[in-house]
Amino acid sequence: MKTLQLICLSGALVSCLNGCKQAGQEEHVPFNVIYILADDLGYGDVGCYGQKLIKTPHLDEMASQGMLFTQHYAGCTVSAPSRASLMTGLHTGHTLIRGNKGVKPEGQMPMPEGTYSLGKLFQSCGYATGVFGKWGLGFPGSSSEPGKMGFDEFYGYNCQGLAHSYYPDHLWHNQEKVVFPENVDNGRKTYSHDLIHRQALQFIKDHRSQPFFAMLTYTLPHAEINLPHDSIYQLYEDKFEEQPYDKPGSYYRSEKPHASFAAMVSRLDMYVGDILAELKQLGLDKNTIVFFTSDNGPHQEGGADPAFFNSSGPLRGIKRDLYEGGVRVPMIVWAPKLVKAGSSSDHVCAFWDMMPTFAELIGGTIPEKGDGISFLPTLLSKEGQKKHDYLYWEFHEQGGRQAIRKGDWKLIRQGISSPNGSWLELYNLKDDVHEDTNLIEKQENIAMELDKLMNQVRVQSEIFNFGK
Structure with missing residues (x-):
């Protein structure tokens, strides 16, 4: 299959910059799009999906004000192929990246030069584009680092392997290596995700007067099980009877694994709350659509305990399985002027549907068909939603x-x-x-x-x- 290519409708760039009328809008104001991608968050890890032990008030409120999907699927059951499917609109039988394949000293196997991506789609329609968090689809200087895949700004981890540490010795800001010497030799001073989150909020502020697409690819609650022992951690510190996780040679520094995992999910929830509050503060809640989902099922590395938290909910399996628990993921969509509050959908959809859905939302067209089907009619609670004949996954480990x-x-x-x-x-x-x-x-x-x-x-x- 040829590399998926998308182009905007004739004149769409000009019309988008001037405020084109997009799907579902009454006023000529383009929709901003925020896509929040958690890492290894299970179907049952969120309160509105049945979680009983972890507090997720902001995500629960997001669901009450938006649409909750019960049959949404990740691109794969591990990170790189799942994200490649999301980025290209192709399932793993057609994407080039079908597994986690590292490149030393830092990064993963890249997508080919010229691959059409979500970033390029939004750029071609006049959007400012940014990705904040984990990339994992190339290596520094490769053909598919974020700046070459349609993103104006990138801040975070280029390499998914290095993203296992929440106290890294460096992150990347575009092509600049941002070094944290205070984190070397088991230092624990600069927590990466607070920095990444601040950069994401700043991007939203900086582009509040123009249409923007922000991908917030937080690695929470992926292992390592390690985070600041602040007020969020203290909610759980003494809630569970447990022994500290102190594996020799590990990153985990005697963390209480159940308390730490719960705090990681609640910290992610806090970040989501910050994003929604910022949109309301800036008056952008009327023309912004926010997606929240996860890249695959829950993990059990580093002391994580999906059985204890019932992280897969009613589903069987976890990360690396192709049972439902490995690939069916939570998805919440919030847009007060577009999506019906308190609604839910059992529409069967997957990561490769995001490309055509976004294209239809912002006024793009797809001349060369990928594997996805737009689910915009479902988001708008309208008739005429097309359905998949099949969904397909493959996994090479x-x-x-x-x-x-x-x-x-x-x-x-x-x-x-x-x-x-x-x-x-x-x-x-x-x-x-x-x-x-x-x-x-x-x-x-x-x-x-x-x-x-x-x-x-x-x-x-x-x-x-x-x-x-």
């Missing part, structure tokens, strides 16, 4: 896995590179959302149909080959 969903049926192929051969599992999500009952023997015809479709909907990759 732990023996290799594939999954496909068609309607309520989901087929998973496990152990693709196993010396004993792969095997299939078939589930009916309508009756069995936890994927407990494998119907592979009782529904052979459906399994054969989905198995055939699974082989048809991907192209071979020379870089990410199952079993190699």
Whole structure:
């Protein structure tokens, strides 16, 4: 498949700069777009999705004022391919980046030069663009560092491996390396995410008089389990009976893992509250749409305990699984003048739908079809929402896995590179959302149909080959 390309409608750049009439708007004021992407936040880690132990008042209020999605899916079950799917509008059977592949000394395998991205889409329609947090789709100086992928400003971690530390020795501001010598040798003085969050708020302030697209890719609550012991941490410090996590040679510095994880989620919630409050303070809440979601299911590294918090909610599996818990993620959309307050949707959608949804929202067009379908009609509570014939994922670690969903049926192929051969599992999500009952023997015809479709909907990759 050719690299996905998008262009704006003829004259859209000029009309957007002059305040074009966009989808769902009565006044000629373009919508700002903020996309908040959490890292390893599970479907059940947020109060409005059923979380009982962690306080998320701002996200819960965001849901009460906006739309909550119950069947939204990440691009993959780990970071880099999930973000590549989001950035390009292609599922992992078509993206170049289909797994986490590091590049020494810092960064990941880049997307090809000329790849069309969300940043380029918004830039071409006259938007100021910024990404704040984790990038993980290239390395410094590569063909796909943020500045070459359509983002005017970047502040954060270029490398997802280095993003495991919340007290790093450096971050990046565009192409400038911002060094924190006070964090070297297990120092714990400069907490990265407060800096990243301040930069994101400043970007919003700086561009309040023009349309902007801000991606806030916080790494919370990804491991490491480590954060300031401030008032947020103190909410949980003595709430759980637990032993400190003190693995020799680790980053974690004797943290109480349950208290720390809960505080990380609540800190993320606080950041979301700050963003919404800033929009209201600046008078931008009338023409800004905010998305909140996660890049994959919950993790269990570094003392994280998804079973304790019921982080997957009613779903089976966690990060690296292609069961629902690994790929189905929370998504809340907030826009007081666009999205109906207190609404929810069971529309089945995925990361690769963001490209066409954004294009329709801001007045763009897609001449070369990707894998996504705009769900703007759902956001506007209008008729005519098109649906996917199928959703597809592939994962190249732990023996290799594939999954496909068609309607309520989901087929998973496990152990693709196993010396004993792969095997299939078939589930009916309508009756069995936890994927407990494998119907592979009782529904052979459906399994054969989905198995055939699974082989048809991907192209071979020379870089990410199952079993190699």
